[in-house]
Amino acid sequence: MGSVKDLEILKPPSERPGIGRFHFSDRYSVFDYGEMPDLLENKGKALCLLSAHFFELLEKEGIATHYIGVVEEGKAKRLDELSEPTNVMEVKLVHVHRPERRGDGYDYSIFQSLKGNFLIPLEIIYRNSLPEGSSVFRRLKRGEISLKDLGLERMPEPGQRMERPIVDFSTKLEDVDRYLSREEARRISGMSEEEFEALVKLTLKVDEIITRETEKAGIENEDGKIEVAFDENRELMLVDALGTPDECRFSFNGIEMSKEVLRRYYRNTDWYRRIEKSKGEEEWRKIVGKPPRLPEELKKAVEEMYMSACNEIVGRKFFDTPPMKDVMRKISEFMEVYDG
Template identity: 30%
Template sequence: MPVLHSTKNLEVLQAPTAAKEGVGVFEYTDNYTVFHYGRMPDQIPGKGEATCKMAVFNFQLLEEAGVRTHFRRALGPNRIEFTLARLPDPAAGPPTPEAGSYLLPLQVLFRNELPPGSSVHRRLAAGTLTPAEVGLQAIPAVGEQLEQPVIEYATTLEPVNRFTTPAEAQTLSGLGDNEFRAIREITEKANNVLTAHARSLGLSHCDGKFEFLMAGDGNLVLADSPGTPDESRLMFNGVHCGKQALRDWYVSQGHEIPTGKLIAEGVPRDQWPRPVPLPPAFLPVMSDLYRSLSETWTGQHGRSAPGLSAATQAVADTISR
């Protein structure tokens, strides 16, 4: 049976064990998520297929560049088969490579620039982050491009994921010094590949996140769906091409869901306020954006998606109303 997995459904074809990786299938759906709420009330037609095409393209691009990924093969317009690793039990303590294959309970975030919506600006303003902690000399300007990418780490198995120090990230992931250095090296390489491709198309690859699994042979493997609009912040002509555009609409209309506050106050999830749906006219605008972005990114053009300039302008016009 498929298992709900954020904007994707997960189907386990072969369960992983400590001795051997398994096989899974991701079905990319038309759902979207913002504010750590989970699936929002609407679906964006065509989003799943558009995202899947980008994921397949990126896996192939990264593999050609020498980055090992968990991708096995495409199964259709919105499904892929991939290598599946065990999910560690947080109660059992940090996993170790000696225990076999596992998904690292960690996400690695990279930032090439700091556009509007970047959490760095919010955290600096709140005093929960200092420039020195992310290798910056001073508080950056909104939209500032960084000389070197900033690398950060966050949890993945907590009710609301939180940022961690590199030392805590290494402990949580159960990695030795060499393996933990390798995570950063793979992140930098994969980021460079995706950023170069974005730049060749006139897009900005502002930031994103990667997840990894430890394979049974002791090597790290890039997982999830790198470089897609669910995992990376992509911009064109100053307009966000993904979930940030959806966040911006909710915030501009006063409909943001304060999930962090609700969790901190212990409010049961079934008592959280229901998010309002998007305006019906916004759904086709976002549908055009996802399909146009996917076609531009992959070079696989269809017949109905508008050009990316027109698609992003329509998004900007809708949010500003």
């Protein structure tokens, strides 16, 4: 399936959705590299339970998803029926059609003729704030996007909390993700203007629900991404995973609770310096070589971050881990060291 979860196919998709199971692993990935050398204990279970929590909330709001249930003793159950944490989720499956690589670009013409039951080839990003160093500022400066694309009337400031969320787009099925203007996103996905506007509205609704729920745990939902498919009737349906520290940039008392602390650690390594030189080249992952292992104390703190986030957002103590405020204090101390 990918670098951080595996897919078990129970029934492949045909004209109708199939059925499969995601096995959320304890693997992690940064900088698009793929599987890293360490495992983060219980990360897979925490992500599975968090994503299930949000899928069930979204369904109550009338939003279609591919979620069937979480799996215990071989059966798909609702979250409140679980007796212990699980890392397995049962979902509906759709077709994944990959654009064809042509020279330096990709041919998306297949998406002009598809009717339904397929993954839309986009990552859809919502941004509730723009931290210093956000790609948005670089792209605005280079003219790759406009204020109008972002629904803004004036140039934003670093650290600014947006009055209205920004909806942004990137590729999903290319070797290295790249950001897209709204028009290019609509064009390569083969969507009509009406469908694309519905996609934007869906993204804003998902953002609203995740923000509402995380606020109850004292967590700020700064930005996040979703993936969407067309079902067999060409209706929008949320897929993959959402509402987790891997899909969102959460913060707690101003401390970022995501893989950012791991990225900051790696940015101080020779391995990352090789990535800066080689990323985007053919077989760049082989060129940069194997990443170093994590320091044990950092690894434990990040494991606790995932588990405490799950406990406090879902509102059930699935894991025996310190309170989030204590965990995030440790994460903050690591951030200070790596920034120094």
